[in-house]
Amino acid sequence: MTTLTIALDVMGGDFGPPITIPAAIAAIQQDPLLNIILCGDKSIIETTLSKHKQSNSPQLSIFHCSQVIEMDERPAFTLRNKTDSSMRKALELVKKGEAGACVSAGNTGALMTNAYYVLKTLPGIDRPALVSSLPTVTDKKVYLLDLGANVNCDSEILFQYAVMGSVMAEEVEGIKNPRVALLNVGEEEIKGNDRVKHAAQLLTDATNINFIGYIEGNDIFTDKADVVVTDGFVGNIALKACEGLGKLIAVEVKRISHQNLFTRIMARLALPLLKKIYSRVNPDQYNGASLIGLRGIVVKSHGNASIEAFQYAIREAVQEISRQVPSKIKDKIEITLS
Amino acid sequence: MTTLTIALDVMGGDFGPPITIPAAIAAIQQDPLLNIILCGDKSIIETTLSKHKQSNSPQLSIFHCSQVIEMDERPAFTLRNKTDSSMRKALELVKKGEAGACVSAGNTGALMTNAYYVLKTLPGIDRPALVSSLPTVTDKKVYLLDLGANVNCDSEILFQYAVMGSVMAEEVEGIKNPRVALLNVGEEEIKGNDRVKHAAQLLTDATNINFIGYIEGNDIFTDKADVVVTDGFVGNIALKACEGLGKLIAVEVKRISHQNLFTRIMARLALPLLKKIYSRVNPDQYNGASLIGLRGIVVKSHGNASIEAFQYAIREAVQEISRQVPSKIKDKIEITLS
Numbered sequence: 001m002t003t004l005t006i007a008l009d010v011m012g013g014d015f016g017p018p019i020t021i022p023a024a025i026a027a028i029q030q031d032p033l034l035n036i037i038l039c040g041d042k043s044i045i046e047t048t049l050s051k052h053k054q055s056n057s058p059q060l061s062i063f064h065c066s067q068v069i070e071m072d073e074r075p076a077f078t079l080r081n082k083t084d085s086s087m088r089k090a091l092e093l094v095k096k097g098e099a100g101a102c103v104s105a106g107n108t109g110a111l112m113t114n115a116y117y118v119l120k121t122l123p124g125i126d127r128p129a130l131v132s133s134l135p136t137v138t139d140k141k142v143y144l145l146d147l148g149a150n151v152n153c154d155s156e157i158l159f160q161y162a163v164m165g166s167v168m169a170e171e172v173e174g175i176k177n178p179r180v181a182l183l184n185v186g187e188e189e190i191k192g193n194d195r196v197k198h199a200a201q202l203l204t205d206a207t208n209i210n211f212i213g214y215i216e217g218n219d220i221f222t223d224k225a226d227v228v229v230t231d232g233f234v235g236n237i238a239l240k241a242c243e244g245l246g247k248l249i250a251v252e253v254k255r256i257s258h259q260n261l262f263t264r265i266m267a268r269l270a271l272p273l274l275k276k277i278y279s280r281v282n283p284d285q286y287n288g289a290s291l292i293g294l295r296g297i298v299v300k301s302h303g304n305a306s307i308e309a310f311q312y313a314i315r316e317a318v319q320e321i322s323r324q325v326p327s328k329i330k331d332k333i334e335i336t337l338s
Numbered sequence: 339m340t341t342l343t344i345a346l347d348v349m350g351g352d353f354g355p356p357i358t359i360p361a362a363i364a365a366i367q368q369d370p371l372l373n374i375i376l377c378g379d380k381s382i383i384e385t386t387l388s389k390h391k392q393s394n395s396p397q398l399s400i401f402h403c404s405q406v407i408e409m410d411e412r413p414a415f416t417l418r419n420k421t422d423s424s425m426r427k428a429l430e431l432v433k434k435g436e437a438g439a440c441v442s443a444g445n446t447g448a449l450m451t452n453a454y455y456v457l458k459t460l461p462g463i464d465r466p467a468l469v470s471s472l473p474t475v476t477d478k479k480v481y482l483l484d485l486g487a488n489v490n491c492d493s494e495i496l497f498q499y500a501v502m503g504s505v506m507a508e509e510v511e512g513i514k515n516p517r518v519a520l521l522n523v524g525e526e527e528i529k530g531n532d533r534v535k536h537a538a539q540l541l542t543d544a545t546n547i548n549f550i551g552y553i554e555g556n557d558i559f560t561d562k563a564d565v566v567v568t569d570g571f572v573g574n575i576a577l578k579a580c581e582g583l584g585k586l587i588a589v590e591v592k593r594i595s596h597q598n599l600f601t602r603i604m605a606r607l608a609l610p611l612l613k614k615i616y617s618r619v620n621p622d623q624y625n626g627a628s629l630i631g632l633r634g635i636v637v638k639s640h641g642n643a644s645i646e647a648f649q650y651a652i653r654e655a656v657q658e659i660s661r662q663v664p665s666k667i668k669d670k671i672e673i674t675l676s
Contacts, residue, residue, distance in 0.1 A: 109524075135586065136586070137586055137589045137590075148523050151523055151530060151531045152532075183575055184575075185486050185489055185570065185574040185575065191489075192489060192571070193490050193571060194490075216574075216575070216578050217574065217575040217576065217577065217579035217582060218578040218579065218581045218582035218585065219582065220579055220582050221582045221583060221585070221586040222585075230575070232523065233572065234571065234572050234575055236523040237521055237522075237523065237568070237572055238555065238575050239555065239579075240554050240555025240556040241555035241556065241558055241576040241577075241579055242579050242580060242583045243556045244556035244557060244559045244560065245580045245584070247475075247560075248474070248475055249587070251475045252475075
């Protein structure tokens, strides 16, 4: 039995320590083999741990950092000026091998830029990708990438993303020979732009990728594919449009439920059901996007994650460490390109 | 009082005459100034009209066409080989000035290709765009374009789309000085790819467009903008991803409602409410996308539209004729480029 260590950016996110520390405590209580290094302001961390009666937990240690990366700071600015930030230090602990993964709910752009700078990409990978799993109409999940790490992807990069997504689905989700699809405006071979068409050719030629062709936006959620690949511009907008629709539905429920006494009673009765559905289908709830393709594991939690959602991000990191995702990606890329 | 004439592709769509003809009948009954030319197989049309006791309606005429464009036929094939199809003839009636608009639920790719070939674009417009209105959290709608007419848009074309969308919002929706936004992966100026950044510059320089900057995918539905502009690849995938999420929610409602007696009762009680919400937020229900930028009006209905939804597409066409949308686009482009 080996222990796993995670470096946690305690200060990141919309709320910081009040969310990240209780989540860390819950995570170590569930997993006696997990150690967490809490990166951030020492006095705040100590106070919070003491409040939770966890000052002496052998599974928790503190790494003091004097700076915090704000949610609205420019990535390039943070790279130059926030070298003692909780996010940067958490990434450096991964780089040094003192932690197996970094988990942060901080500024996404800063996390991508700092992670890329500190950890570097794996051999054969040009750019990292942000990937997350989403619900489908069956019990299975689907991996969608890139969600915004790279807005200028050529077909070679889309190909690398397909390989990386395939490894994620196989190792983290346990799917044998995952079905990989390219997101396109139609399923026919003639559809799409040149970049997508060329990526499809590269994937058709690769013998160790189960490439099933193109799928359209409406089929992301129909369990036609285990991995859906697109560039960071399209992936980010598609995911956020779905989040926006989820919020619109929530607003609409509230609006309709106030229309009259009947709808008010109906809404009151139906609310638990609606909440259950909403929590299952709202992409916002699928916390823990991973930045993959780097020489280390980085999990990005939503900025406004709850304690429970942040725990989900920690669990995601644990899973990726134990399945050695980066080295599996490295191996698969080597075989694919050889 | 002037009459308006619409050329209807009777044979298009998943169902054809059983949907399109009753919708046409309902539309003329609601609007005594509306004439509809039914393009398609004469004997099928006559039989259907007779069944509905409308064989002698002065508002309906028949234009016999010997061919039908199938839903899976390639656009280029239809252009060469389906010159006597109901879709092609309906477009030609618009070209000749015998109809003010063409309405079709047929093959989208074929409609775009044939419309572009038959009608040509307006001066100053390089490519037509597919545009539709979507719901927002308020009572207002938002126009999203391009939804897939053009998957390779440079910044000039994005700029033209912004002008066209602005005219649609102003003329069809009656919004004074509509707020126009570019869809991007972030709201900050530094975000996005070069194409989007350059389009933003062109729009900032244009004095007669109320350009409000970038918005992200989740803000499509928040009434931040009246017009949201993106290329056909992104727009198509974002819209279809939302449709997919809508379907996922419908599946989830069914699944959860069958879990146990309590959820079954809840679901039964909540069903009318859920249906109401679903019909308001499901982008699929917003029937009647317009192909704009052409020297004529073309409205595309969903292939699987109901009679009611197809009527909505006819109403959309009537509105565009009476507001003279193509000539307004021509004027606005002229002023903008001068």
